[in-house]
Amino acid sequence: MRHALPSLPAWLACGALLMASPAARTQSGDLTLPQKAVAGAALTVQTSGSGPATLYIVGTGAALRRQVQLGDAVSFAAGDLDIAGHYVAFLEHGGATDVGEFDVIPAAQPATLAFLAKPSRLSVDLHDGVSGAVYIFDAYHNLVLRPLPVSFQLSVPGGSTESRTVQSHDGAAWTQMNSSSREGAAKFVATAGNASSTRVIEQVPGDPCGLKMSAQPDGQKIALSTDPIRDCSGNPVPDGTIVTFTESFDGEQTTVDVPVKKDIAQAEVPAHAGARITVATGVVLGNEIRWAR
Amino acid sequence: MKILRILAVALAACSVASALTGDEAEVHVQAPHLDTPRPLNDTTRQAAIRDYLESWKTMTEALEQNRPALLDADFAGTAKDQLTATIQQQAALGIRTRFQPRSHTIQIIFYSPEGLSIQLVDNIEYDVQILNKNKVLTAKQVHARYIAVLTPTEVRWRVRLFQAVSE
Numbered sequence: 001m002r003h004a005l006p007s008l009p010a011w012l013a014c015g016a017l018l019m020a021s022p023a024a025r026t027q028s029g030d031l032t033l034p035q036k037a038v039a040g041a042a043l044t045v046q047t048s049g050s051g052p053a054t055l056y057i058v059g060t061g062a063a064l065r066r067q068v069q070l071g072d073a074v075s076f077a078a079g080d081l082d083i084a085g086h087y088v089a090f091l092e093h094g095g096a097t098d099v100g101e102f103d104v105i106p107a108a109q110p111a112t113l114a115f116l117a118k119p120s121r122l123s124v125d126l127h128d129g130v131s132g133a134v135y136i137f138d139a140y141h142n143l144v145l146r147p148l149p150v151s152f153q154l155s156v157p158g159g160s161t162e163s164r165t166v167q168s169h170d171g172a173a174w175t176q177m178n179s180s181s182r183e184g185a186a187k188f189v190a191t192a193g194n195a196s197s198t199r200v201i202e203q204v205p206g207d208p209c210g211l212k213m214s215a216q217p218d219g220q221k222i223a224l225s226t227d228p229i230r231d232c233s234g235n236p237v238p239d240g241t242i243v244t245f246t247e248s249f250d251g252e253q254t255t256v257d258v259p260v261k262k263d264i265a266q267a268e269v270p271a272h273a274g275a276r277i278t279v280a281t282g283v284v285l286g287n288e289i290r291w292a293r
Numbered sequence: 294m295k296i297l298r299i300l301a302v303a304l305a306a307c308s309v310a311s312a313l314t315g316d317e318a319e320v321h322v323q324a325p326h327l328d329t330p331r332p333l334n335d336t337t338r339q340a341a342i343r344d345y346l347e348s349w350k351t352m353t354e355a356l357e358q359n360r361p362a363l364l365d366a367d368f369a370g371t372a373k374d375q376l377t378a379t380i381q382q383q384a385a386l387g388i389r390t391r392f393q394p395r396s397h398t399i400q401i402i403f404y405s406p407e408g409l410s411i412q413l414v415d416n417i418e419y420d421v422q423i424l425n426k427n428k429v430l431t432a433k434q435v436h437a438r439y440i441a442v443l444t445p446t447e448v449r450w451r452v453r454l455f456q457a458v459s460e
Binding site: 058064085086090097101103105117131135141142172 | 329356371379382383388405406423437440442
């Protein structure tokens with residue numbers, strides 16, 4: 001730490017304060033503060049001495065003033081001081097001050113949670129794909145710092161529920177969970193005490209699994225059709241997913257992109273004996289057919 | 294006894310007044326203590342701490358000048374609302390508060406998995422003067438432990454929660 005010489009104005013101010021002290025001495029009172037007060041609860045500050053005085057309580061969370069008679073207790077009603085933090089309290093009387101400090105601590109019970117959940121949409125069956133973090137607050141938006149168990153639940157209608165309970169540290173808790181194997185709107189719920197918060201996470205089918213097509217002659221063309229396209233958990237891929245059929249023949253390629261309709265994709269390509277036909281969607285490659293007719 | 298106490302208060306005020314003429318606060322940054330899976334890279338860590346320290350300067354000016362608009366750049370949400378209310382209360386009482394940090398010891402303790410919040414703890418020593426116009430009503434040297442939660446905005450981290458806690 002540094003130690004600087006006081007500036008001249010500072011010393012002059014101090015001198016003035018010291019000179020005022022003897023006059024204040026006869027009226028000086030004592031200030032008795034609680035070491036800690038609970039946010040939002042009633043608070044009593046005890047004074048001693050005699051005569052009028054002004055009591056200030058000042059911190060980053062509030063600035064309060066009361067006219068008091070020294071010797072009386074000063075009461076603050078429930079809700080007067082509801083922001084947790086560190087406060088300086090002082091009595092001003094006749095040019096003298098009695099100063100003290102105390103803490104306002106958060107209420108014990110959680111009232112609200114700030115719940116950050118990510119992502120809002122993801123594929124099914126992803127390991128640690130969902131993350132959630134909560135900050136725990138009391139009824140006055142103070143961070144509840146004492147360790148509390150926080151439970152997280154991720155569930156899809158008709159599917160299984162994944163649960164995890166963790167301990168909060170300094171008002172925060174987090175978890176990671178696997179997305180379930182069933183598509184749908186998953187409810188992601190965080191709970192601490194009587195406070196809970198819910199987020200909805202859209203779980204969508206993953207990449208298709210076992211993409212397979214079959215071919216039938218159709219005059220001068222080949223009618224191609226896939227089997228129902230599903231992901232590896234059995235969820236049908238959404239309509240509109242693009243499937244690409246590619247025919248290679250005599251050094252040339254014919255490509256047809258079609259959307260999935262009602263779980264399957266269908267297309268027609270020219271019929272060429274000896275043609276090689278493949279099917280793919282996204283990064284998934286399906287089976288291959290060599291057209292012999 | 295009374296004289297001694299008054300002398301002690303006066304000398305404390307002198308000490309605080311002298312410190313208020315001094316230099317910038319010392320800043321100590323401890324290695325992050327994290328148990329979350331998201332890695333905290335140096336650039337992010339430095340930016341969060343820089344913006345947090347900047348928020349102290351902003352808050353100090355706002356509380357000393359009773360100008361809540363100064364908070365806009367560095368505070369958001371609950372922290373901004375609470376500080377704004379305090380400044381309004383100060384103005385109504387005709388007082389203002391002068392904070393002079395002497396030292397910060399800062400450690401990042403939580404980086405949420407989705408990267409949308411950073412929580413840090415700051416063991417801080419500061420001098421505080423409470424003034425009525427230019428008259429110092431009282432002065433005190435304070436040791437406190439602050440917890441702050443910062444969230445990213447377009448170009449900087451802003452303090453969303455700011456709470457002194459019992460040591």
